[in-house]
Amino acid sequence: MFEQKLNTLRDALENISSRFIAPIFATSLSIEDMVITDQIFRHELSIKQYSIDTERLPGDTHLLNKKIEEHYGQIIHFVRGDQLQILAFIQQHGVDAMYTSVDLRKRCCALRKIEPLKKLLAGKDAWVTGLRRGQSESREWLAEEAFDSSYGIVKFNPLAAWSEDDVWCYLRMFNVPYNRLYDQGYRSIGCAPCTRPVLPSEHLRAGRWWWESAQAQECGLHLSADGRIQRITQGKQ
Numbered sequence: 553m554f555e556q557k558l559n560t561l562r563d564a565l566e567n568i569s570s571r572f573i574a575p576i577f578a579t580s581l582s583i584e585d586m587v588i589t590d591q592i593f594r595h596e597l598s599i600k601q602y603s604i605d606t607e608r609l610p611g612d613t614h615l616l617n618k619k620i621e622e623h624y625g626q627i628i629h630f631v632r633g634d635q636l637q638i639l640a641f642i643q644q645h646g647v648d649a650m651y652t653s654v655d656l657r658k659r660c661c662a663l664r665k666i667e668p669l670k671k672l673l674a675g676k677d678a679w680v681t682g683l684r685r686g687q688s689e690s691r692e693w694l695a696e697e698a699f700d701s702s703y704g705i706v707k708f709n710p711l712a713a714w715s716e717d718d719v720w721c722y723l724r725m726f727n728v729p730y731n732r733l734y735d736q737g738y739r740s741i742g743c744a745p746c747t748r749p750v751l752p753s754e755h756l757r758a759g760r761w762w763w764e765s766a767q768a769q770e771c772g773l774h775l776s777a778d779g780r781i782q783r784i785t786q787g788k789q
């Protein structure tokens with residue numbers, strides 16, 4: 553079963569690599585995204601890898617980037633949001649405005665994550681992610697392939713059907729580097745002020761924006777224009 557998932561993943565990534573001219577993988581350096589990074593480097597696929605430096609990332613996430621360079625001999629390029637706009641936002645609302653209201657938290661995410669992602673995706677023809685259906689209720693209808701109307705690009709989620717155990721199985725099998733915060737109780741890692749470790753009894757994303765209601769807890773990177781994660785396309789289950 554797991555071997556079948558591995559073969560399906562490799563076929564999907566090879567297909568994207570050969571079918572598109574400018575495919576991109578935007579990684580958050582999560583454990584899921586490290587599976588895809590490993591596949592891309594391992595099989596020398598022509599899918600460019602980038603990450604977004606929100607300038608609020610935990611030190612361990614930057615440390616992982618160094619480990620990736622040592623492990624693969626290749627780097628993941630980082631992009632940042634507009635420095636002037638971020639500075640203006642901080643001057644007006646404070647550096648930790650995300651705790652003040654959901655609106656300010658979303659504006660912080662928009663400046664530090666969504667705007668740089670839009671720039672990254674401009675001119676690209678396919679977008680690969682490491683999203684899984686099991687990560688949250690809002691992702692349970694995630695498609696393996698769907699057109700993302702928010703960004704106007706075909707989006708591939710080749711790990712949609714993977715479980716968290718599948719991901720760990722892969723990382724151990726191929727000795728893939730990962731963020732050491734996962735060994736300290738974190739199960740989903742974003743920016744330092746917006747991420748905390750979770751108890752074994754808690755949902756894996758309970759440590760993200762934990763002070764907000766469950767409905768608000770997406771940063772907006774993966775919401776389609778109607779505000780929902782894309783539904784499974786017909787025949788893609």
Ligand code: SF4
Nearest residue numbers: 650660661664743746
């Ligand atoms: S996750 Fe937190 S710090 Fe990071 S961009 Fe969003 S609100 Fe800002």
